[in-house]
Amino acid sequence: MPIPPSNTPRLGLGLAALGRPGYINLGHGEDLENKTVDAMRQHAWTVLDAAWAAGLRSFDAARSYGRAEEFLGGWLRERGHTATVGSKWGYTYVADWRTDADTHEVKSHDLDTLDRQWPETLASLGRRPDLYLIHSATLATGVLEDRRVLARLAELGAVGLRVGLSTSGPGQADTLRRALAVTLDGVNPFSAVQATWNLLEPSAGAALAEAHAAGWTVVVKEAVANGRLTGRGQIPPALARVCRELNASPDAVALAAALAQPWADVVLSGATTVEQLESNLRALELKSDFSALADLSESPGDYWQTRAEMAWN
16 A cells, blocks of 8 residues: 555544444444345445545455455445455354354465465455555564465565555564564565554554654554544543543544554544444544644553453444
């Protein structure tokens, strides 16, 4: 996902909540009246149309986001749009279009999964993505030491796309710093990262600044903490005060705080509805140093434990 031109909003749209009927965003189930495939395709296209009309040109999907790649690829072809597209491999969607499934996605960071999912991504999008990431890489999976995987990713990078990783969990910074140090035949095949950063979980910030300084594209996900930093969450007094001062909703302030980070090239909205997207877009107008919100941060362990306990709906 190349850095957007100066006249393009640095806000992008992620399809984690638009490509499948169940997700962990607070109140997600209430946002979708009809969860059939056809209805959700139309709903996703409606939100994508609104994003395009607002000037957004960066879009993010993944193999495990249900039919997100298919929805996005079909929309781009039907509308004739040219956009910056990111996708991810390493998780397989297994919920069979059910919100009550015991398991929604299964992680596997081996070469067989990469070789299976890359052509699936090409077929679903109808084109190559601009950014192709290991989905939620961690030190525990060993993917950053798997030379066969690294070599295959280097091959993909050689044909013009940026390869990299997304990160999750309390060890994000350690994983990213390990990725920054990876070499294959003297060259690091990675040049992009997508990481969780928000007012409650800013622990990866220093490592993301290092990635940016190294010339990597840095994409921020989950800037509203899966709905915890929206009107659906329990808003901390300090955030409520800034919202009043700026006459803005909590989600807009949270996204603006992410956009204010000098190392952030793209910040993803995870909006499920046009109304949520419109609220998110207000972030592009907000200017503040947001220093009054620094005390909102939780310990990474507590933050990720809370996230793990959130229900799919």
